[in-house]
Amino acid sequence: MFKLSNETKIGLLAVxxxxxxxxxxxxxxxxxxxxxxxTFYIKYTNVEQLRPSSPVFISGLQVGMVKDIFVDPEDDKxxxxxxNIDRGIEIPKNAIATIVSASIMGGKAIDLxxxxxCSGDDCAQSGDYLKGQTKSFFESVIGNPEELDVYTERxxxxxxxxxxxxxxxxxxxxxxxxxxxxxHALTNVAIMTSKxxxxxxxxxxxxxxxxxNTAEITNxxxxxxxxxxxxxxxMSTVTAQLxxxxxxxxxQKAAVLIDSLTVSVSAMRSTLDATQSVMTxxxxxxxxxxxxxGSMGLLLNDPEFYHNLVRTTRHLHLLLQDLRLxxxxxxxxxxxxxxxNKTKDYAPPLEDPAYQLLVDSLESDYSRKVKQ
Numbered sequence: 001m002f003k004l005s006n007e008t009k010i011g012l013l014a015v016x017x018x019x020x021x022x023x024x025x026x027x028x029x030x031x032x033x034x035x036x037x038x039t040f041y042i043k044y045t046n047v048e049q050l051r052p053s054s055p056v057f058i059s060g061l062q063v064g065m066v067k068d069i070f071v072d073p074e075d076d077k078x079x080x081x082x083x084n085i086d087r088g089i090e091i092p093k094n095a096i097a098t099i100v101s102a103s104i105m106g107g108k109a110i111d112l113x114x115x116x117x118c119s120g121d122d123c124a125q126s127g128d129y130l131k132g133q134t135k136s137f138f139e140s141v142i143g144n145p146e147e148l149d150v151y152t153e154r155x156x157x158x159x160x161x162x163x164x165x166x167x168x169x170x171x172x173x174x175x176x177x178x179x180x181x182x183x184h185a186l187t188n189v190a191i192m193t194s195k196x197x198x199x200x201x202x203x204x205x206x207x208x209x210x211x212x213n214t215a216e217i218t219n220x221x222x223x224x225x226x227x228x229x230x231x232x233x234x235m236s237t238v239t240a241q242l243x244x245x246x247x248x249x250x251x252q253k254a255a256v257l258i259d260s261l262t263v264s265v266s267a268m269r270s271t272l273d274a275t276q277s278v279m280t281x282x283x284x285x286x287x288x289x290x291x292x293x294g295s296m297g298l299l300l301n302d303p304e305f306y307h308n309l310v311r312t313t314r315h316l317h318l319l320l321q322d323l324r325l326x327x328x329x330x331x332x333x334x335x336x337x338x339x340x341n342k343t344k345d346y347a348p349p350l351e352d353p354a355y356q357l358l359v360d361s362l363e364s365d366y367s368r369k370v371k372q
Contacts (some may be wrong), residue, residue: 028053036086037064037128042097042110043072044079048134050099050108056083058112063089066110081132083110089131092118099134310365317358325352 004012047069056064064085072078085091095114102109124130274308288294323330 003086036251037086039067040083040085040097040126041090041129042081042083042132043129044081044099044132044134045077046134047079048099048108049079050081050110054107054109056085056097056112057104058114063112081110090118090123092116092122093124093128093130095124095130097130097132099132101135107241314358316364321352321355321358 050066050069052066052068054066055062058067064083066081067084068082070080070082072080081097084099091112092114095112098111098113100109100111101107118124
């Protein structure tokens, strides 16, 4: 089976990326290199902010785009616009290229107005100049202003007919009947308001008498203020004398002291109970650890855990030693693009003093184990 190398794949990817970039650049400039097209030139006195790559339409169908825009070197007041039209579309010589507003957002486009189909010599050839004109935004959206007057007159007649139909009081569904009903309702409201005024005038005499009676009651209460004040003063004096007597104060103080002692004894008993519970749990935990119960007990009583820890420490020591002797093995990143990268094989550091210290430590541990 045929297999591509990494270098070939990278080369093909680079070529595809360059080709895609060139096509996108040309397309943004209004040139579609994948489609054959024909070129036409148009002169304008004002291009209305038309830009390269703007679309070109025929009856709403896009048939090309603007390729370039530049000032006419022979006439500084004219702007030459270059457009590309798809092959196979015949453009008559009397076609008019009109600059219109493509959308409300302000984009511009060219609309080719073709009076009638062409054939033979009547068709424009690639490289010919076409007639150009511009349309304002109002004309692009609404159309010919003269044709708008016809629609305005029709709308006026329609609105007048609708108004007459709605305002007719004989129409039960019309607005005129509603206005008449509203007028009757306002008349009824005015009559009701008049009756309420008459009722208030008739009731004013009774309300005046009620106000007079209320004033007399208020005066009587005001005259009795001195007697009420004397009664309140006597009650205050009796209350002060009872307070000065200080009855049963000693008994109350003794009761408060006894309650405080009871609370203190209860708090001490709770503290002792909690302390005894904690000591019991701590004793149970210590016993379990000594007997090897649970993960912590196994770690404390398992000699294999100690030997594994020593072995891991020695391996870490060797790793740090290799990092010290060969730092480039760890601080560089090598990418394989072309060819192969070969790294040096691991060489034991037999001549390194740190390695000799490690060997002496291992021999010392072995001798100690044999003596035991």
